[in-house]
Amino acid sequence: MTQDFGxxxxxxxxxxxWLTIQxxxxxxxxxxxxxxxxxxxxxxxxxxxxxxxxxYIRLVRGVPLxxxxxxxxxxxxxxxxxxxxxKGFSAVTALSIYAGAYLGEIVRGGIQSVPKGQFEAADALxxxxxxxxxxxxxxxxxxxxxxxxxxxxxxxxxxxxxxSIIGYIDLTKAGKVVSSLTFNPIASFxxxxxVYFVLCFGLSKASYYYEKRFLRST
Amino acid sequence: xxLVFHDIIPYIPLLVSGLGTSLMITVICMLAGTVLGLFVAxxxxxxxxxxxxxxxxYIEIFRNTPLIVQLYLLYFGMGQLGLDIxxxxxxxxxxxxxxxxxxxxxxxxxxxxVPKGLYEAGSALGMNAAQTFRHVILPPAFRTAFPALTNQLxxxxxxxxxxxIISLEELTYQVMNIETQTSRTLEITLIATVLYYxxxxxxxxxxxxxxxxxxxx
Numbered sequence: 001m002t003q004d005f006g007x008x009x010x011x012x013x014x015x016x017x018w019l020t021i022q023x024x025x026x027x028x029x030x031x032x033x034x035x036x037x038x039x040x041x042x043x044x045x046x047x048x049x050x051x052x053x054x055x056y057i058r059l060v061r062g063v064p065l066x067x068x069x070x071x072x073x074x075x076x077x078x079x080x081x082x083x084x085x086x087k088g089f090s091a092v093t094a095l096s097i098y099a100g101a102y103l104g105e106i107v108r109g110g111i112q113s114v115p116k117g118q119f120e121a122a123d124a125l126x127x128x129x130x131x132x133x134x135x136x137x138x139x140x141x142x143x144x145x146x147x148x149x150x151x152x153x154x155x156x157x158x159x160x161x162x163x164s165i166i167g168y169i170d171l172t173k174a175g176k177v178v179s180s181l182t183f184n185p186i187a188s189f190x191x192x193x194x195v196y197f198v199l200c201f202g203l204s205k206a207s208y209y210y211e212k213r214f215l216r217s218t
Numbered sequence: 219x220x221l222v223f224h225d226i227i228p229y230i231p232l233l234v235s236g237l238g239t240s241l242m243i244t245v246i247c248m249l250a251g252t253v254l255g256l257f258v259a260x261x262x263x264x265x266x267x268x269x270x271x272x273x274x275x276y277i278e279i280f281r282n283t284p285l286i287v288q289l290y291l292l293y294f295g296m297g298q299l300g301l302d303i304x305x306x307x308x309x310x311x312x313x314x315x316x317x318x319x320x321x322x323x324x325x326x327x328x329x330x331x332v333p334k335g336l337y338e339a340g341s342a343l344g345m346n347a348a349q350t351f352r353h354v355i356l357p358p359a360f361r362t363a364f365p366a367l368t369n370q371l372x373x374x375x376x377x378x379x380x381x382x383i384i385s386l387e388e389l390t391y392q393v394m395n396i397e398t399q400t401s402r403t404l405e406i407t408l409i410a411t412v413l414y415y416x417x418x419x420x421x422x423x424x425x426x427x428x429x430x431x432x433x434x435x
Contacts, residue, residue, distance in 0.1 A: 067407065196284055197279065
């Protein structure tokens with residue numbers, strides 16, 4: 001039985017959109033934490049931390065997100081070590097690993113954009129490493145981290161559409177379901193695209209005004 | 219846990235042909251997308267309002283919606299309109315259009331980094347607008363844009379894996395295919411990961427080597 005595409009189909013799409021937003025929010029939180037650790041590691045002089053962080057960043061950035069999703073959802077259970085994540089958990093894990101590498105690169109770039117004299121000044125004042133980062137480096141690095149960070153979050157919303165392939169009912173998968181229910185892929189996917197557009201475009205406009213208001217002054 | 223790779227040996231030709239298709243669509247879509255992107259960037263920075271409006275809308279629409287939805291729309295949408303379009307053509311057209319929006323933004327940044335004095339210098343030498351653009355503006359703009367274009371090439375290669383969802387027989391599609399036939403999920407996913415990583419590293423290496431050779435001035 002087929003149905004005509006109508007307003008009623010916006011309900012599953014908006015449900016999917018809500019799941020996409022949740023997915024991206026949690027992935028940003030976890031990925032952000034990974035990104036800060038890895039970014040600090042990649043910018044540090046400690047050889048071991050530097051090498052490990054750089055390997056993580058390069059490895060994840062050199063592999064398609066789709067492969068990371070497959071590795072976690074399909075391949076990890078094959079190790080038979082008791083790992084068998086649900087679709088939602090796999091999706092958050094894969095996106096967090098992915099976001100961690102890209103955000104790590106942004107954090108590294110931000111820290112290294114702070115002039116060297118600032119590090120030396122903090123040392124000259126007898127600050128500990130934690131004080132140095134907390135009071136001198138991080139506040140200045142934020143200016144270089146926030147704008148590309150928001151840019152990456154917008155990209156993450158779009159990239160999260162790939163989790164639809166393992167069957168997680170996000171916005172894209174909801175569109176696929178509606179499309180096969182109504183036999184109207186044009187209307188279904190145009191509606192899906194419109195929702196993504198509102199999310200991403202709205203966020204990029206908001207970040208533009210935020211940057212204008214808060215970051216230019218410093 | 220034990221990894222068994224010998225089951226996969228008979229499928230190596232499939233992997234190779236899948237990788238070939240992935241590389242092919244990457245190269246074609248990068249070249250076509252760069253040319254198209256340059257025109258979109260020119261439209262966006264044009265003085266003619268409708269053209270500028272078009273360039274702007276193009277970039278915003280394709281940069282703010284996922285590639286996967288664009289491919290679905292192209293592949294299944296064309297089918298709905300009664301036009302049979304093959305997965306290969308859908309992927310080539312869809313990824314090129316998508317890629318052009320990103321390269322357009324890269325070129326726009328490159329073009330705006332060129333000092334205004336160069337335009338004046340071009341016209342002072344008696345060049346017309348096209349000559350000034352081709353010989354004076356484009357070379358430094360291209361050099362500024364090149365690192366970002368390299369980055370875009372790698373991203374394009376990685377995201378070409380998305381074309382597997384419209385059943386284009388590229389690397390990811392073949393991986394899923396072999397996975398179904400052998401049930402060697404972990405092994406084949408690892409092989410694919412290594413192949414993707416190796417190729418993207420080679421892309422970075424070749425681009426850097428090319429940049430050193432071309433941008434000597």
